[in-house]
Amino acid sequence: MKNSRVSFPFTLLRFWFWRILWLWLLVGFFISIIQIIQCSIAQDNENVKMTLDFLQRMPGFIKEAVGGDILDISSTTGFIAITYQHPLVLALYMVFAVCVPTGLLAGHVQDGNMELILSRSVTKNQVYICACILTLVGMLTLVIVMFLGTVVGINVCSFDQEISLWPFFRAAIVGGLLSATAAGVSLLAAATFRNRGRAVGIAMTFFIVNYFIDLIAGWWPRAKFLGPSSIFYYLDTKEILVGTGWPTGDMAVLASILIVTVIAGGIIWNRRDLPL
Amino acid sequence: MKTLEIQSLTKWYGSVCGIEDVSFDIEQGEIFGYLGPNGSGKTTTIRCIMGLLKATSGQARILGRQVRPGRATQHNRIGYLPGDFQIWRNHRAHRSLDVLAAIGDKDHTRQRREELAERLGLDLSRTVGDLSKGNRQKVGVVYAFQHEPELLILDEPTSGLDPLVSQTVLNLIREAVDDGATVLLSSHDLSEVSAVCGRAAILRQGRLVELSKISEIVQKGQRQLKVWFVAGTEVPDLPLEKLEGVREIGRKGQLLHLAYQGRADTVLKWLAQFPVSRIATLQTSLEDAFIQYYSDSAGRNGGTS
Numbered sequence: 001m002k003n004s005r006v007s008f009p010f011t012l013l014r015f016w017f018w019r020i021l022w023l024w025l026l027v028g029f030f031i032s033i034i035q036i037i038q039c040s041i042a043q044d045n046e047n048v049k050m051t052l053d054f055l056q057r058m059p060g061f062i063k064e065a066v067g068g069d070i071l072d073i074s075s076t077t078g079f080i081a082i083t084y085q086h087p088l089v090l091a092l093y094m095v096f097a098v099c100v101p102t103g104l105l106a107g108h109v110q111d112g113n114m115e116l117i118l119s120r121s122v123t124k125n126q127v128y129i130c131a132c133i134l135t136l137v138g139m140l141t142l143v144i145v146m147f148l149g150t151v152v153g154i155n156v157c158s159f160d161q162e163i164s165l166w167p168f169f170r171a172a173i174v175g176g177l178l179s180a181t182a183a184g185v186s187l188l189a190a191a192t193f194r195n196r197g198r199a200v201g202i203a204m205t206f207f208i209v210n211y212f213i214d215l216i217a218g219w220w221p222r223a224k225f226l227g228p229s230s231i232f233y234y235l236d237t238k239e240i241l242v243g244t245g246w247p248t249g250d251m252a253v254l255a256s257i258l259i260v261t262v263i264a265g266g267i268i269w270n271r272r273d274l275p276l
Numbered sequence: 277m278k279t280l281e282i283q284s285l286t287k288w289y290g291s292v293c294g295i296e297d298v299s300f301d302i303e304q305g306e307i308f309g310y311l312g313p314n315g316s317g318k319t320t321t322i323r324c325i326m327g328l329l330k331a332t333s334g335q336a337r338i339l340g341r342q343v344r345p346g347r348a349t350q351h352n353r354i355g356y357l358p359g360d361f362q363i364w365r366n367h368r369a370h371r372s373l374d375v376l377a378a379i380g381d382k383d384h385t386r387q388r389r390e391e392l393a394e395r396l397g398l399d400l401s402r403t404v405g406d407l408s409k410g411n412r413q414k415v416g417v418v419y420a421f422q423h424e425p426e427l428l429i430l431d432e433p434t435s436g437l438d439p440l441v442s443q444t445v446l447n448l449i450r451e452a453v454d455d456g457a458t459v460l461l462s463s464h465d466l467s468e469v470s471a472v473c474g475r476a477a478i479l480r481q482g483r484l485v486e487l488s489k490i491s492e493i494v495q496k497g498q499r500q501l502k503v504w505f506v507a508g509t510e511v512p513d514l515p516l517e518k519l520e521g522v523r524e525i526g527r528k529g530q531l532l533h534l535a536y537q538g539r540a541d542t543v544l545k546w547l548a549q550f551p552v553s554r555i556a557t558l559q560t561s562l563e564d565a566f567i568q569y570y571s572d573s574a575g576r577n578g579g580t581s
Contacts, residue, residue, distance in 0.1 A: 006348050011378035112362030116419070119326055119356040120380040124346035270346055273329045 009122040013130045020100050024138050027096045031089055031142060032149030038083045039153025042076050051079070059219075076159060077167060077241055080150065084171050084237050090211070093142065097183040098203045100138060104131040105190035105269070106199040114274055128191065128269045132262060135183045143176030167241045174247060177254045178235045182207060184261035185231075191269035231257060278337075279304045279427055279458040280325070285334035287320050294320035295482040297334070302460060307453055309469035309476030309490070310462040311566060317482040318462040319359050322431050325460075326356060339427065352380050355425035359432045359462070361416035365405035369415045372404060377423055385422040392418045395444055409436045417445055421452065428452060428459045434468055446472050470494075470562040478569055485569055490562060497565025498523075498535040500558040501543065505530045506551035519546060 041047070055062075083089050105128070108114040117127060150168045186203040193199040210230040217227035227233045234250040280302040287294040295317040302308045312318045323329040325336045330345040337343065338350045363372045370389070377385040393400045398414040407415065413436045420428060428449070434442040449459055449472055463469050469476055470490050478486035478493070486493055498521075505511050511532050514524050521537035530553075536543050547555070 009379050015375045115358050118328055120376055121348050121352040122379050123348050
């Protein structure tokens, strides 16, 4: 009998990699540029101080939207770190987290290409693993790009005090875990729905609701109890910048959500009929 | 040796039946026709065989191995052409075919692909999105044949193709079988099935209603008679209550066109009482037999999936 072993489809992985590379480059470019720009703004300490004073006087929800507790640090490090949870940066991450898995899984199912892929010597699990690898590695490397943007910005710009990179690295890693968790939720949506639009809609709704829960819980004391129900709650940049250790509790929660969503997506993907 | 074995395959989509209790075998080197109108369950059967759908019950075996849904059972030995062939539209055809061949560990398909494209009159360097529907279907044909598979599963392979290219595709099927391949040909184009297939199954509403040689299916179909009565005599009405299985197709002048099922002697005995000048029998086609399975008298039309 001929060999019917199904080897890992590195060809599919490569093919999909080239298909998503442009999006990765686009998001990575903007995220790193934002970090460098923030550093260049932050090197003018007088203006930073004025800006922070101005932001402190803003209503709570505006303050929360541009950085929240980080502003209380009132330091150059805090000012640079604003971009680590700025809505624009988060939106860029979410674009990648949503577009990649929904495009690779639900999109290919909707377009009919998945039927061709699965008619070759590749299992459904392998297809899902390819999508997982590209999504999760893509998210984590984007976070590294963001951190590198900060490294470049801090080294290019001149500050009147020494800026430690270590807090930014920790913030980037935890941010990467949050991004990966978001990607896990998108993978789950992409594995569940055959319609790309529906998968994107579900994932985006989840993130927007989570974001606003975190925002409201941050400035309205009565809604504080809602905070832990949002995934964004577990990226406490102020705590990371002020503290010296890793926020292991927050990281464990994010890692748990990531694992659960990725495994649940895999089970659903494996059990559902394709392409119907 | 049986290349494909289907045993009591059943697939329900919730409360809707896709196929029910479908069983058939295909021997090595055979071209097997799988007939049925749209929605009769042909594509559902094929997707169950390919492991794309999980059958509710029953099983399929391909080249000796039981199909496990989503596990690519023997896919490196199968050439598959889906009924609705879709391929990445923003890539050149040869690039997409290269990728698909490589996913199946069949990297050395370029020469065969070029041969197929030449025979089909297809320019593989063009972007798929720029190709006409017919040319995209040709890409699908190349995709199914390019790695010289042992089993070809073709769902409406000539859909959208002109008659000349359709003929080329049928020739490719015959040549593949000459080289030892086995073919499952799903179609509702009866002329192509009768042209290349030895046996066929007919599906109606998800159930197999016929499974035999093409010639036997044709035999079971209604036959037609054209009867010219002597000039000046009246063309009689058919006594339908006495002539079971006989129906009138039409009449014009002295001509009576009728169809009958089974033996001809009942009709001939009835005709013997009239002055008949000429009788012509028309050759029964697979189409006649097929239509009979779907005529109102045979059952309801349409299907479920």
